[in-house]
Amino acid sequence: MxxxxxxxxxxxxxxxxxxxxxxxxxxxxxxxxxxxxxxxxxxxxxxxxxxxxxxxxxxxxxxxxxxxxxxxxxxxxxxxxxxxxxxxxxxxxxRQQEPEEAPLPLPPLVETLSWLADRWSRLRPRHQAVYTAVNEWMLNHPEPHPAPLCERALEIFGKPKFTRWFPEPEKAFRSFSFGPYFSDREELRKLLNVRDSQPPLLTERYFGGSEESGYASMDSGNILMVVENHTTCWSMAEALEGIDHGLKHLAWGIGKSFVRSVASILPKHEVDVIRYFGDVDASGLAIPIGANARAEESKLPEVQPAENLYDALFSLGTPSPGKEKPLSATQAEELAAWLPDQHRGRAIELLMSGERLAQEWVGLRHLSTTQVWHRDVQ
The missing domain is CATH 1.10.10 (Arc Repressor Mutant, subunit A)
Structure with missing residues (x-):
């Protein structure tokens, strides 16, 4: 060795x-x-x-x-x-060899997972971390509210003590092998009460007018709401069903694609206000800033932060290590300047430390049970 x-x-x-x-x-x-x-x-x-x-x-x-x-x-x-x-x-x-991971102690198990006790010693430490996180979440959520997969993953793996195994906790279910006892994905979805939230087909009116979809109609106002990630976009559409709002369009920004696609807004889209909600990290703030510059060139409305949704994110979210390198104070201040005044200081701290807040912390449960964020769509 x-x-x-x-x-x-x-x-x-x-x-x-x-x-x-x-x-x-x-x-x-x-x-x-x-x-x-x-x-x-x-x-x-x-x-x-x-x-x-x-x-x-x-x-x-x-x-x-x-x-x-x-x-x-x-x-x-x-x-x-x-x-x-x-x-x-x-x-x-x-290559530098990774140090061997120490096994995790067997936690007090919920009844649903009690069968793990006899198998615990045979599990790899990484799989023990999966079951530890799921078990802890089940202890605290005996009757969980339905949630999309990314939001549920963030609830389960988004604590600092699980960061070493899940650096992007909201994506944990997409890429991680969950071992021999969670290999049936359909059973796992039932166990965790996960709802389907597929990315929408891309049309000019992303969710509008489809009676079969069950989503809220997006044809009542003059606001374009753009959301960076599709899970939060789906949750927002679900939560708005039956709610009076001022949205003309609810759009999935597809990450950096929004910087270019904002220029496709035409007079026929009847958009007078553009609001944006995304992750708080370097790229998550660079996207609306870049889109705003493109909108100005095209003589479109300013791209504004969805203030109440960011209020919720800074209140509910737990920071996790980001993939991007820490920024200098000057770089962090430039990006954070797009946010509302009350969040700039905290955003600068996150950017300078290389940490991030995933927007999925503002999930279906919060969007369905609170009304303060409705100000962003009115």
Missing amino acids: PDSGHLSTRDQDFVTALRSRAGHGKSKTAKSHKLGIGAVKELYRSVYQPRGEQEYEPKALLNCLNRLKGHGLLRLVGRDDGERVALPLAILIY
């Missing part, structure tokens, strides 16, 4: 640089990545900064590579690169 113990700080920095360069754009599952000697020399100079004539670089580099080889961190490939001191033509640098 590769061992980086007892290496100097510079040796450790060199190994990190080699892994980063060799693995860039490569498979994340490969055990090693190949790197040519030219790139190895370049990285060696940047890390060790050899002092010209006082140190013969090929000899020092070869000693370094042999030292790292002795620790099992790399393998030398090829015989000679033509130097007076023969260097390999390339190296194979081994």
